Amino acid sequence: MAHARLWFGQYELDLEHRQLRHRGQQILLEPRAVELLCHLAAHRDRLVTRQELLNTLWSGQHVTESVFASALRAVRHSVRETGGHQEIIRTVHRRGYQFVADVTPVAEPKDYDTVRFCRTRDGIRLAYTVTGAGPPLISTANWLTHLGLDRRDPMWIHWYRDLMRESRRGLRYDERGCGLSDWCPPSASPQVWVEDLDTVADAAGYDTFAIIGTAQAAATAIAYAALRPDRVTRMVLISSHARGRQARARTDLDRRVADVDLDLATVAWQSADPSFLRAYAAQFLPNAAPAELDAYIAFTRRTTSLENLVRFFQMITTMDVFPLAGQVRCPTLILHARNDPRVPASNATELAALIDDSRLVLLDSANHLFTATEPAWAELIRHVDDFLDD
Template identity: 35%
Template sequence: MTSDRITLACALTGSGPKLVRAGTWVSHLECELREPDTWSTLEALGRHHTLVRYDPRGCGLSTRQVPPFDFETLLADFETVMDALAPEPAALLGVSCGAPLAIAYAARHPDRVTALVLVNGFARAYFSAPSTPPHLLEEAKLLLATARQGWAQERSPFRQIFLAQLMGAAAADPVARHLVSERMRLSMTPDIAERHLRCNYAIDVKAECALVQCPTLVFHARDDQMVTLDQSRKLVAWIPGARLILLDSDSHILPARQEAGRMFIGQTLEFLGGGRPDRPRLSRRQTQILGLVAQGMTDKQVARELALSPRTVEMHVALALRALSCANRAEAVHRAGREGLLDDA
């Protein structure tokens, strides 16, 4: 339950290290299990990780009647989920509008995040970008104007356009289209849909991108019609060390049983160490500090070098020791070196 007494519905799938999916709109935990592509993705990730999912406020199985909210409210909800279900450092999965939530959380809580996986995401939107083309601004305003009227109507032009952009060519499959359409209808009321859409259009986490310290892998469907590839190219430019993988798809929701979906799952598991469950992961700051410790520096020297407090250095070293399952610094430096974790330190 959040500080303003909103109940957030959560679900855990699979087993292993935690992988927490940041909240996305059009979310309904039960509907996802009925969609073959979505279930295939959850099942594949769950073979190596405990996937934590939740419905954002106003959506799915969470409290439906909610007061006005903005991005900071949704971020505070994400923090509530992390505190309750992932108190130890964990990897984050940010899909679509979940990507800026994951980025902002990683920037503000670097010691709590081991890795970021972002899919079809963005840092700035229509109303927050300084140079959004006029025709795109008009498109955004039109969608907002029609969302409330068309959200719940099966045959509304808004619903048809929205599903076509969301699914791409996959919308031609009547069964898949019906299932996603049902999730759209059941996920939220027209009023909440408009409020989430307005919130999404105002997101701006460009400044937070530069503060991300953990390894980051960015995926984007090459012909995504809802969030353009240019958005992920910007993420890679703004997040230090981020890597981009292009997927041959035009769907904003990845078809898990097609090649793009299989590539996403395979690359994600490899990135998160799914193929080697014994391989530890360190945050960028932990790697940086352990690299200086390997050079023989004391905590005070490391603190001066990185403009940190000695207490912060001690905390990072302790987290590194825990991640490496080592009893002391010498053992940690040896194992990190053996695993190749200090190569970029």
């Protein structure tokens, strides 16, 4: 089976294990109903006749119309669809049924990542994983990852599939406070970020390595490259910001915007109000469909506690490693969306001016987090490959 799991809207359908989940929570269906859903989804490229469903699910047994209708009704109910509102399963009168929802197939990795653990000097357990072979590369930890989930999430899988190639010995780790690392309060200290990176690099046996920092993780990458110049060979910064919104605010309006942003984030996650959550998520993925925003939100909610979510918001808005950027001496590639609404491209331009041996590439996108299907992603990967393989 090419794709054992499918994402559509807020739902995940596991074809191999015959399970349907909504925002990570399994929906219990009687066996015939889930088999019906899986058969339609697996054959979504064509119309499936009623007789085919009867032969497949009931092995040719005589089945009354009410039994078949009950199974179909249970499936529609499980995905919150009515007979008159058919965006997932469409009935074609007297011909059959077709699964018509927009689907994101998720190919299972050949081998699941082996998660390992190490302890920091202050006793915090950090989770990390190493894949591939070749020159060592570390993706510095950014907020709200989860090594047990991210390689299966449609919003994140391309970041690890395309950046952490098999030809590189790629290391990823969950930051303290989230994922499979200890859910202790996260730290806003660049010194702690640097020491945590030392811990996972030493545990993996890396002496020198390239680093990639995305979004808030760029601050960790910058601090590490500045304070550990003997270990970093090259650095890639994607959608980077060395200063949080409050830290880079210069006018009264800037400060008000930063305060509103923090309030929106806090209220959205504490209230779980979908309208607030989507408003916040749309800053990262402004061109995303509502279902994609919901998938991003659902993943984020599974990565840490609500208390730590709020702490991360507060930490990110006040972080500032801008002064350290001028101390970076390794070759650096900076990639940024030209129309990023979350972190304006001017921040990347300022950063490039501070780092001597740097090159800046502005990509035609409005997403802070690049998606797999937009042209800018393929261009980003080409630039990263050229830079790291140079």
